[in-house]
Amino acid sequence: MRILITGGAGFVGARLARELLRMGQLAGQTIRELAIADLAAPPADLLADSRITASTGPLSSHAGLFASGFDGVFHLAAAVSGECELDFDLGLRSNLDSTRLLLEGLRQAGNTPRLVFASSIAVYGADVGQTLPDIVSERTLPAPQTSYGAQKLMCEYLIADYTRKGFIDGRSARLMTVTVRPGRPNGAASSFFSGIIREPLAGIETACPVDRNVSHAFASPARTVEGLIAVYEADRAALGGRLALNLPSINGTIGEVLDALESVAGPKVRARVRFERDERIAGIVSHWARGASAERATALGLRADESFRSIIEQYIDDCRHRPGYPPEALRGLEG
Numbered sequence: 001m002r003i004l005i006t007g008g009a010g011f012v013g014a015r016l017a018r019e020l021l022r023m024g025q026l027a028g029q030t031i032r033e034l035a036i037a038d039l040a041a042p043p044a045d046l047l048a049d050s051r052i053t054a055s056t057g058p059l060s061s062h063a064g065l066f067a068s069g070f071d072g073v074f075h076l077a078a079a080v081s082g083e084c085e086l087d088f089d090l091g092l093r094s095n096l097d098s099t100r101l102l103l104e105g106l107r108q109a110g111n112t113p114r115l116v117f118a119s120s121i122a123v124y125g126a127d128v129g130q131t132l133p134d135i136v137s138e139r140t141l142p143a144p145q146t147s148y149g150a151q152k153l154m155c156e157y158l159i160a161d162y163t164r165k166g167f168i169d170g171r172s173a174r175l176m177t178v179t180v181r182p183g184r185p186n187g188a189a190s191s192f193f194s195g196i197i198r199e200p201l202a203g204i205e206t207a208c209p210v211d212r213n214v215s216h217a218f219a220s221p222a223r224t225v226e227g228l229i230a231v232y233e234a235d236r237a238a239l240g241g242r243l244a245l246n247l248p249s250i251n252g253t254i255g256e257v258l259d260a261l262e263s264v265a266g267p268k269v270r271a272r273v274r275f276e277r278d279e280r281i282a283g284i285v286s287h288w289a290r291g292a293s294a295e296r297a298t299a300l301g302l303r304a305d306e307s308f309r310s311i312i313e314q315y316i317d318d319c320r321h322r323p324g325y326p327p328e329a330l331r332g333l334e335g
Contacts, residue, residue, distance in 0.1 A: 001026065001029040001030065001031055001032060001033075001071035001072060002032065002033045002035065002069065002070045002071050002072075003020065003026065003031055003033070003034050003035065003070065003071065003072045003073070003074070004035045004036075004037065004065075004066075004070045004072070004073045004074070005017055005034065005035070005036050005037070005073075005074045005076060006037045006038070006059060006073070006074070006075050006076055006077035006098075006102065007037075007038055007075075007076035007077030007078065007118075008034075008035075008036030008037065008038055008042060008046075008074075008076070009036060009038035009039070009040045009041060009042045009043070009054075009056075010038065010076065010077075011178075011181050011182065011183070011221070011324070012076060012118075012178060012221065012224060012225065013036070013038065013074070013076045013077075014042060014043055014046060014324060015221055015225050015324075016074060016076070016225050016228060016229075017034060017036060017042070017046055017052070018045070018046065018323075019225050019229065020034060020229070021034065021046075021049055021051060021052075023229075026072060026229070026232065026233065027072070027114070027232065027233045029071065031051060032051065033051055033053060034049075034051050034052050034053070035052075035053045035054075035055065035065065035070070036052065036053070036054050036055070037054075037055045037056075037059060037062050037065060037077070038054075038055075038056065038077060039056065039057065039058060040056060041054055041056050042054050043323060043324055045323045058094075058098075059077055059094070059098035059101065059102065060093070060097065060098060060101060062101075062105075063101055063104075063105055064105075065105070066101065066102050066104075066105025066106060066109075067104075067105035067106070067108040067109050068105075068109065069109045069111055070106070070109070070113050071111070071113055071114070072113055072114045072115070072232065073102070073106065073113055073114070073115040073116070073168075074115075074116050074118070074228060074232070075099065075102060075115060075116070075117045075118065076118045077094070077098065078094060078095050078118070078148075078152075079091050079093075079094035079095055079148070079187075080148065080186055080187050080188035080189075081122060081146055081148040081149075081187075081188050081189040081190060081284065082187040082188055082189040082191070082281075082284075083148075083187040083188075084146065084147040084148040084151065085146060085147055085148070085189070085284065086187075088147055091147045091148060091151055092151070095148070095151035095152070095155065096151050096154055096155065099117075099155045099158060099159075100158060103158060103159070103162050103167070103168065106162075106167065106168050107162065107167040107168070112166060112167065112168060112169055113168055113169070114168070114169040114170075114171075114232060115159065115168050115169065115170045115171070116170075116171055116172075116173055116228055116231050116232045117155060117156065117159050117170065117171070117172040117173070118173060118175055118228065119152045119153075119155065119156050119172040119173060119174045119175065119244060120148070120149065120152045120174055120175055121136070121174055121175065121176050121177070121217055121246070121249075121288070121289050121292055122144060122146055122148055122149030122152060122288065123142040123144050123149050123152050123153040123156070123174060123244075124136045124140055124142055124143065124144070124149075124288070124289040124292075125142075125143045125144050125145035125146070125149060125287045125288065125289075126143070126145065126287055127143045127145065129143075130143055132287075132289060132290070134215075134290050134291055135251065135289075135290070135291040135292060135293050136246075136289040136291070136292050136293070137246070137292070137293045137295065138242070138244075138245060138246055138293075138294075138295070138296060145287035145288075146189075146284060146287065155172075156172045156243075156244045159171075159172055159243065160172075160243050160244070163243060169236065170243060171231055171232075171234070171236075171239060171243045171244070171245075172243055172244040172245070173227055173228055173231045173244075173245065173247050174244060174245065174246045174247060174292075175219070175224055175227075175247055176217040176218055176219040176224075176246075176247060176248075176249035176292060177190045177193050177216060177217065177218050177219070178194075178218075178219060178220070178221055178224050179193050179194050179197065179218045179219070179220065179311060180194045180197045180198050180220075180221075180311065180312070180314075180315040181194040181198070181221075182198065182315075182318070182319070182324060182325045182326065182329060183326065189281050189284040189285065190216075190285075192206075192207075192208055192209055192210075192281065193216065193218065193257075196208050196254070196257065196258065196261075196273050197257065197261055197312055197315065198315070198329070199272065199273075200261065200265070200269045200270065200272035200273055200332055201261075201265060201269060201315070201316070201319075201329065201330055201332045201333060202328055202329055202330065202331055202332050203272070203328075203331045203332030204272065204332070205272045205273075205274065206272065206273055206274075207273075207274055207275070207276035207278075208254060208273055208274070208275050208276070209276065209277060209278030209281040209282055210254065210277070210278075210281065210282050210285055211254070211275060211277070212253060212254045212255035212258070212275065213253055213254070213255065214253060214254050214285060214290075215251060215252060215253045215254075215290040215291055216251070216252075216253075216285075216288065216289075216290060216291070217249035217250070217251050217289060217290075217291050217292040218249055218250050218251075218252070218257075218305070218308070218311065219247060219248065219249050219250070219304065219305060220305050220310075220311045220314050220315075221314070221318070222314060223247070223248065223302075223303075223304065223305055224247065226302065227247040227248070227297060227302050230297075230300050230301065230302055231245070231247075231297075231300070234300050238299070238300060239296065240296050240299070242296075245294070245296045245297055246292050246293065246294040246296075246297060247294055247297050247302065248294040248297050248298060248302050248303055248304035249291070249292050249294065249304055250304045250305045250306075250307065250308065250311070251290070251291030251292065252291075252308060256308055257308050258270055258273060259308075260307065260308035260309045260311075260312055261273075261308075261312060263309055264309055264312045264313060264316070265312070265332070265333060269332055269333070272332070316330060316333075
């Protein structure tokens with residue numbers, strides 16, 4: 001089978017690609033080609049695999065690739081939340097326009113490929129007509145309060161309609177905030193959720209832009225990739241009728257995250273985090289869900305991370321054993 005991963009050179013996309021190559025098959029079919037479309041080239045370890053083909057550049061330049069006939073697609077490429085708030089046109093181009101281009105290419109190919117779209121918990125939000133519950137569920141009305149969330153929800157609807165028309169077999173997995181991401185902070189408003197773990201472990205002081213009582217929904221990279229694959233492999237009937245579902249999360253506060261960091265790495269590491277409010281980030285976060293449930297994903301056999309401690313321990317283990325993590329990532333643990 002031929003598989004396409006948009007955004008496959010990014011952190012989650014590359015991890016997904018490595019897992020698919022390790023598995024060697026998906027939904028009972030042998031993977032003979034794994035195409036990656038992204039702005040940048042994939043990491044060297046992926047390029048070394050003969051099953052990988054890479055296409056670089058904006059997604060708007062890949063119309064021919066999209067129409068070339070894929071059996072399966074993971075659509076992960078996106079401009080992130082903070083970028084979309086600062087540059088409305090960038091968000092429309094990168095998220096909405098590129099998704100439509102992809103769907104049109106798949107439609108032209110005419111073979112009804114299966115597609116998993118990486119949506120987001122950002123589709124939920126509080127507005128004048130809805131008080132956001134402490135734990136959002138798939139019964140909670142999506143009411144995004146950011147451009148990023150609105151674009152993700154619009155793409156969910158597009159994918160549902162293309163599926164209804166028989167052009168694709170689509171499903172949307174609403175990702176929680178993936179923690180811990182390696183490397184430098186990105187433009188996501190949620191970037192600090194990784195930063196308050198990643199930077200202290202690297203020996204770098206960092207600022208948390210919200211207070212310790214802010215609560216959110218988190219998932220490790222391993223659980224996120226596991227969820228994307230399970231949603232792909234699920235029979236449509238097992239999805240329970242609707243095509244968008246929440247992936248499992250562990251819900252908790254910034255204070256609980258920092259307590260876990262201290263329990264794993266010690267008080268000196270935790271002390272590298274200071275609270276320094278950023279009104280722009282805090283304003284965005286105030287409209288986000290404080291936690292989420294995932295009954296339908298749980299019915300598929302998926303599970304949340306055990307604890308914040310386990311998420312931090314996974315990151316430390318990844319830094320020691322996985323490609324894509326900088327060698328200085330744990331220098332804050334030395335001594």
